[in-house]
Amino acid sequence: MREKLEALKREALDRISAAGDLNLVNEIRVMYLGKKGELTGILRGMGSLSPEERPVIGQLANEVRESIENGLNSKTAALKEAEKYEKLDRETIDVTLPGRTFNVGRRHPLTQVMNEIKEIFLGLGFEIADGPEVELDYYNFEALNFPADHPARDMQDSFYIGDGVLLRTHTSSVQPRVMEKKAPAIPVKAIGLGKVYRRDDDATHSPMFHQVEGFMIDKKISFSDLKGVLLIVFRQMFGEDRQIRLRPSFFPFTEPSAEVDVSCIICNGEGCRTCSNTGWLEILGAGMIHPNVLKMSGYDPEQVTGFAFGMGIERVVMLKYGIDDLRLYFDNDKRFLAQF
Amino acid sequence: MRVSYKWLKDYVDIPVPPEELAEKMTMAGVAVENIEYPGKGLDNIVTARIEKISPHPNADKLVICSINTGSEVLQVVTGAPNVREGQVILLALVGAVLPGGRITRAKLRGIESYGMLCSAQELGLDPENFPPDQREGILEFPEDTHLGMDVKELLGLDDAILELELTPNRADCLSMVGVAREVAAVLGTALHLPEIAVREIAESINGKVSVTIEEPELCGRYVGRLVRKVRIGPSPVWMQRRLQAAGIRPISNIVDVTNYVLMELGQPLHAFDYDKLQDQAIIVRRGRPGEKMYSLDDVERELNPEMLVIGDAGRAVAIAGVMGGLDTEITEGTTSVLIESAWFNPASIHRTSKKLGLRSESSARFEKGIDINGCLLAATRACQLIDEMGAGETVRGAVDNFPRPQDNPVIRLRPERVSLIMGVEVPGDMIKEIMERLGFRAAPEGKDLLVEVPTRRGDIALEIDLIEEVARLFGYNNIPTTLPEGANTEARRTREQVITDQVAGVMVECGLMEIITLSFMNPRVFEMLSLAENDPLRNAVTIDNPLSEEQRYLRTTMIPGMLDIMSRNTARKNADLAFFEIGRIFSPVDGQKLPRETAALAAGVMGRTRGGWNTEPVPMDFYYLKGVMETLMEALNIRKYSIIPEMGNPAFHPGRTAILETAGERIGIIGEIHPGVLEKYRLNERACIMQVSIEGLIRASGGVRRYSPLPRYPAVDRDMAIVVGRDVPAVEINRVIRKTGGELLQDISLFDVYQGEQIKEGYKSMAFSLRFQASDRTLTDEEVNGIHEKIQQALKDRFEAELRS
DSSP, X not given: OHHHHHHHHHHHHHHHHHOOSHHHHHHHHHHHHSTTSHHHHHHHGXXXXXXXXXXXXXXXXXXXXXXXXXXXHHHHHHHHHHHHHHHHHHTOOOTTSOOOOOOOOBOOHHHHHHHHHHHHHHHTTOEEXXXXXXXXXXXXXXXXXOOTTOGGGSTTTSOBOSTTEEEOSSGGGHHHHHHHHHTTOSOEEEEEEEEEEOSOOBTTBOSEEEEEEEEEEETTOOHHHHHHHHHHXXXXXXXXXXXXXXXXXXXXXXXXXXXXXXXOTTTTTSOOTTTTTSSEEEEEEEEEEOHHHHHHTTOOTTTOEEEEEXXXXXXXXXXXXXXXXXXXXXXXXXXXXXXX | OEEEHHHHHTTBOOOSOHHHHHHHHHHTTOEEXXXXXXXXXXXXXXXXXXXXXXXXXXXXXXXXXXXXXXSOEEEEXXXXXXXXXXXXXXXXXXXXXXXTEEOOOEEXXXXXXXXXXXXXXXXXXXXXXXXXXXXXXXXXXXXXXXXXXXXXXXXXXXXXXXXXXOOTTOGGGSSHHHHHHHHHHHHTOOBOOOOOOOOEEEEEOTTXXXXXXXXXXXXXXXXXXXXXXXXXXXXXXXXXXXXXXXXOOOOOHHHHHHHHHHHHHSOOEEEEEGGGSGGGEEEEEEOOTTOEEEBTTSOEEEOOXXXXXXXXXXXXXXXXXXXXXXXXXOOTTOOOEEEEEEEEOHHHHHHHHHHHTOOOHHHHHHHHOOOGGGHHHHHHHHHHHXXXXXXXXXXXXXXXXXXXXXXXXXXXEOHHHXXXXXXXXOOHXXXXXXXXXXXOEEEEETTEEEEEOOTTOTTOOSXXXXXXXXXXXXXXXXXXXXXXXXXXXXXOOOHHHHHHHHHHHHHHHTTOEEOOOOSEEOTTHHHHTTOOTTOGGGOOOBOSSOSSGGGSXXXXXXXXXXXHHHHHHHHTTOOSEEEEXXXXXXXXXXXXXXXXXXXXXXXXXXXXXXXXXXXXXXXXXXXXXXXXXXXXXXXXXXXXXXXXXXXXOTTEEEEEEEEEEETTEEEEEXXXXXXXXXXXXXXXXXXXXXXXXXXXXXXXXXXXXXXXXXXXXXXXXXXXXXXXXXXXXXXXXXXXXXXXXXXXXXXXXXXXXXXXXXXXXXXXXXXXXXXXOOSSSOOXXXXXXXXXXXXXXXXHHHHOOEEEO
16 A cells, blocks of 8 residues: 555656646546545555554655655746746737837927027017017118118018008018117016018028027127127027137127128137138127117116117028028928928 | 229338238228239240241141240240240240140150240130230230249239128228238228329419309218310330239220229229310219210210219210210320219219219229219329329319318217127227327327327218227237126016927927028919909009019919919829928008018928828828817917808819808918919819918917816716718717706717718718716716717707617
8 A cells, every 4th residue: 555655656756757748747636645546545454454554654654745845836837837928928029110100399490590589589578579560661661770772671671561661671660669668667678579570582592581680688788798699698598618709790789790700610620611711600690789779769868778689580590500501491391391 | 893902002011912911901991802823824935036937847826936035045846926036925834734734845746845935814814904906826926035033024924813892881991002002901001092193284274164052961072183185095015914913904095094093093083085074174064964985885874963974065974973974085095084073972973883884993992982073083093003104294283173172070989889899898099009009199288188080981970980900900809708797687478489489399299391482472362272353362562663564563372372282282293291381471551651571480281191001091181280270279378269251262162162260250260272373383182271370379378277186086988879861061060969968978089970871862971979977976877868868859959860779
């Protein structure tokens, strides 16, 4: 009997260890431990044993049952674990396939840059002012000290809408409007951005384009302050390494006037195609607000001074992204717009 | 303005090379755009004499020349037809590089040749700049020309031409002397201006010329000088070279002198054939209606009272400041010349030259304003040059009709003002020195300076003009960089700006790309959109002088711009479009000069959303765009709005269009574009567009958002499917459900709408998911069932809705 039990145990454990799936493990369980199982069969023969032998064999039989059960349990656990891994393995996907798609909206590159400019100036304490695109000659020219016979006032260069009304040719028209409203209060710090119009249409001119105008009026505002503010602005726009350079120029509404160059954003001033090997990019016109302009809008030029500047947005965007054709802006090709 | 560096050096000391001068001038406000080197590349080309010509043994058309370069005699084979012995020519030596190629030692038909005889063309020079007989064939020079002289030196090509880009205020720099004054001020070096005086003959001008100015406003001064015994011929070579350098073609001595003085002093002159002037009279007057005159370019010009004219006793002889007349032109037979040196009104000259389409060196200068006090000197300078070249003798005295004399203005300049504007302390003596460098007299008065500004600087009238002079000569880049002191300002976006940005942000979040279109509108748009005759959109602001008829109006609607861009993209095979634009639309306002400008949002979609191997594309149809609109309303916290079917808009599909209303105000339209309109825009797919007034959105938005507590008791969800007539609007069903459901009905969501099989013709099935919830207890099934049944009954009563199981 003892030998039978020992043999049974060996046989069962061998089978368990060989079993490859849970079904087989269950079959083995039934085969050995079930009601009609072999161990039960052997134990049924216990009756024929002597009373001395019975407890010994009984204990042995329990040990055999236990080790078969342990074997079955640990095999089951091992198989279940293996199955989990297999499942994960089966579920492997190609993570290099493209993801789900969304429609991606974007701002127009011109608006993006205008927003950037707004942020910079808001940070410097400039408010964002607004003015009409259809403007009175007064705000567009006269209040900006343009003489009556200035060529810009010609039908040749500006779009007119009846007598003394035109599409604004620059955002500078915002300046006298704001000044008139605020005078004689100081300080005044404002920018105006938006569409402007000139009678030009070729590869390098669009009849509509965008500008930003900015100005500041206070006691003792000087040309050196203009330089300081512009340096901050350009460094924020184009990076901390930017330098600026001012060249004397002429605008009717500022004096002294300057063309402001920024060190080339492509070559860092080394000289390249973008800056025509000069190392500088002409980017902005500026100057001290002309006393006549202050006077016309209600400020006393002996009491306050101010600076003003104006910049074309299209050019900045061109430089920033390396765009080489102005016409792309208003062409609105989806493939162009999707790049920004 | 083209400025010869060599010529300039006659008038001012320039201790720096052209490049450095250009940089310094640019940084002082007279921008040098470009430097041209006329002799660039012309090396190893020298003067030489042809000593002997012998025939070529192997070629009829070639000859062999022995050529003396002064240092050696070279054998050169040439085919040039106009060679002869003793001639001084230009020889390109072996190694010279001409536009046509490098000169090498060559064998021509078996004979060695060591160079090439040069024509103007072969040197890359404009033949028109040479006398007519030299324009073809090799160039020839006087026999006494020094041999071995470099071509650059010979032709004055060892120069640098500075191209100035002048700002409109610096008309004073439209002359060599003007530029020289500027250079002297910039470099602080000495001027050497020509001494102007002329030898006069005994004959006096008195009684020889009468000058009448009928229009002193338009002609502030008229100077005439008379030259006798004129011998017309070529001007001296040096003068021709200088004119060429300035871009002016030499013509004859008298004409060249007038042009030379124009370039030198900036005063335009005109020379009349004195004997052809009727009664030797000059009358400065307006043109007469119907009056005609042949101008120097042999074109008959029609004059009018808008134009200032120079007349003699009988007719017009010149268009003042613009062009002379043919009748009194200088010809080979001219023996007496009247030189005109005048000041004309800039605006008048500008108008006339524009009207006639005639722009000249003269009109360009008059237009910008010349120095009224320089007229007499310029006339005298011309006489002096004519005298010096032996081309005529100057009659004593000048006629000088000067109805409006002008003194030099005196301007007070306060040093503390200079420092305030510039932001840097500039010492008084430095300011004075800068004024003097400019040739302005500066007399101290107390702390201030009284500065006398010559009339040639017509741009300087105010103290600030002088401050600018100080600043630019001090150097803008020597001014420090500071930050403004003073009170802080409060800068923030206005509510309008914030909401407008928000609108754009929602559009981007909804996957739309921003476009920017021109604000113009083509009149054809009205027909394209099938607008009725009385449609308010036809009431557009009209541009008087559009660039083209397509840009005649300012847009009254954003829709055509959107359609144009959709059409353009479609034509380029860019499918699946989702765009938005924020811009202004314009409408005239009765009785006001300025139109109304209102900001509007337009959004347009067509095609489907982006799909992919794992993503089903969604059609971008009416409901897609409506979703965008609803998202916008949600984002702006606009709760009370209605979408009302709109059948009357001719541009839109009558069954697929709606009006957006808030508080009874129509603020937008949304819909599918009418198939007829799609066709006109060559759109082959349905397109949906909405346009919403930004102002309308701003007015409607702004409700305060309030928190409501999160539910603490569970919700019960019930689905309900009904069949109703096709035309029953969803919004009505919704309303009935909500009303009947009462406050326990938390949420209604429509999850299916179906027409087709299993549904009766003319009916639709709609499936809703209803969520019931109470804030104070868990709802029982009985309670929910009760409400659910009530809703079903209400739908049945109201819409004859049948329940689907």
